[in-house]
Amino acid sequence: MKTIEQKGMYQKFPRSGKDTRVTHYCAGCGHGIVNKLVAECCAEMGLQDSTIFVDPVGCGVFTYYYWDAAHISAAHGRASAAATGVCRARPDAVTVAYQGDGDLGAIGFNNAFQAASRGEKFGCIFINNSLYGMTGGQMAPTTLEGEKTTTTPFGRDPALTGHPLHVCEVFNQLQAPVYIARVSVADTKRILQCKQAIKRLFEIQRDHKGYALLEILAPCPTNFRMDPLKAAEFCKNEMEAEFPLGTFRDAEKGVTPDAIGAQHQASVALEVKPVPQVASCAELFGVSDGVDAPSAVDDPSVPERRFKFAGYGGQGILSLGICVAEAARLESRHTLWFPSYGPEQRGGSASCSVVVSGTPIGSPTVEHPDVLVCMNQPSYERFVGDVKKGGIVIVDATVPITKQPPEGVKLYQVPAIKMAEDFGVPKAANTMMLAALRAFKCTGLGDDSLETALCASFKKKPQLVEKNRDLLKRAEAALIEKEH
Ligand code: SF4
Structure with missing residues (x-):
């Protein structure tokens, strides 16, 4: 029953x-x-x-x-x-x-x-x-x-x-x-x-x-x-x-x-309030990180690179993409970060696209990435076939390779989740992936910029900055040693 x-x-x-x-x-x-x-x-x-x-x-x-x-x-x-x-x-x-x-x-x-x-x-x-x-x-x-709300940070203004x-x-x-x-x-x-x-x-x-x-x-x-x-x-x-x-x-x-009889009558009188004065969109949305970054500068010699980061919500996938976009911003590159959530905010699939270029970017969507970083099996199976020839796939070592990447695509299996656990910080698997991006020279961005961007991402938890800087370096050294 x-x-x-x-x-x-x-x-x-x-x-x-x-x-x-x-x-x-x-x-x-x-x-x-x-x-x-x-x-x-x-x-x-x-x-x-x-x-x-x-x-x-x-x-x-x-x-x-x-x-x-x-x-x-x-x-x-x-x-x-x-x-x-x-x-x-x-x-x-x-x-x-x-x-x-x-x-x-x-x-x-x-x-x-x-x-x-x-x-x-x-x-x-x-x-x-x-x-x-x-x-x-x-x-x-x-x-x-x-x-x-996130799009009315000062409260909804009817005007x-x-x-x-x-x-x-x-x-x-x-x-x-x-x-x-x-x-x-x-x-x-x-x-x-x-x-x-x-x-x-x-x-x-x-x-x-x-x-x-x-x-x-x-x-x-x-x-x-x-x-x-x-x-x-x-x-x-x-x-x-x-x-x-x-x-x-x-x-x-x-x-x-x-x-x-007693229907609700909303007031229609609009009180026009002045538009809030803020220095920048970053300040408006509270994402300013205190890191001075120059505006993008056109440099046609810098090729466009398209990244896809994917995994479960909560694995820090979106933050990893922000780190790469932020590092590009620090280097005066044009860059876009574009998140995509699964049907659940917590625990479902999440992915984001990042584009870095020396010239203005037409579209934030990434259908054929140069670099794919995957933290789980569904993401790997969904995106691996899309990677461009000559591209790179970095996948967590827990993910079974049920599909081979297209010909001409290099595959790195990185034990990011295990390394983070071994280092005693299980939540830092995304920092391990950032280390892999640095170790395998996947971003075209400088190591210093990536490190600065990582540290800036912990502005609300300053106690984690040094820990993650240290983890980044240790993981990168371990990956380089393993690769050789
Ligand atoms: S599932 Fe969570 S985010 Fe969605 S409506 Fe309910 S409380 Fe809000």
Whole structure:
């Protein structure tokens, strides 16, 4: 017999080659709570075999690992468009789209709005956590006025970026939807109310009554930069002040837009604030490292070099790429660093591209790297075939060489993870890889610049500067000795 916890969920969530019962969500994330409620409602109502979920891009992307029902994954912002196709092709099914506020409120707003306007027969569960969660906490249309995000470091200023988007209120202007409600998962009472609202959404879909939108206010402790309790308080106090809870419409129960009466009216008066005066973008985004670096100088004799760094999140892959880009900046080279996150911020795949050139760079993307550094097997298998002839691959020695690099590409297997462990600093495997880049002369950049850039990367942890400088030198010496 299934336990309560397992209702509607798969017994295991196999992911990245591991069987686990742990979801990818951060502790205290509202998605985790909503995922459990959705699974319970679906199972308790006996709808697992007739439900087709349309999964989003965003932190909710992995619902197909968790909910034991049919799934279709949509492109970013297109879940409502995909759900339109699903509910029309399978009018007998229960179709439920799951979307976040970047997904539905920004890139996908129009197709969600038009689907609602047409009264498509699906339910849309819309998670509002006031920012882009998966990509690192950028401003979303739902970001509160004054809320600090990575792209509004001084707080959202409506004069520059507009007011928060009230999705329920906007959709409530349409004629077709049969149900529109906003709930929250910030505390136990709200979670119970949220479950009732999810059930209502499923009921409407089971009975094929029409379009239903359920907005759920959810905490994102990671990007709020708060512990889960404070994040829930923020959700309850700050978010609810902007996005009041309530049932805006339930056609079958006689709740109509006119009966609501107390719709939230956002102020439209714009107070134009002066643009903050800052010395540079680096200062604006708080990335200035105190290292004086000259502007890029054109030098056509310096060839363009393209790098790809890849591994699991948490292995310092992105920092390694920043080090190389920073060293290039110190040498007045043109350079770009371009990160790419996997579907999870923590523990999933991460990679970044770096381009270094003596002339202006056209594109930050790197499809065919000159140098590939891989810290894990999935990254190696994904990128090794792309390396240019004459290029270099440096891969951690724990990675099995299941594929040979293309002809003319040199492969170095470097025990970076083991060396870091042997040196007593397991987190310094990326410093070992930087040592390998220096030892094998892969960057075209000076050793001093790479070392200075490494030290600058520890500006928030100055106690680690000397340790990493020492590790860099010891690892480089060991690798050179091994190579000879
Ligand atoms: S980043 Fe935020 S929304 Fe995404 S899983 Fe973590 S807490 Fe949840």
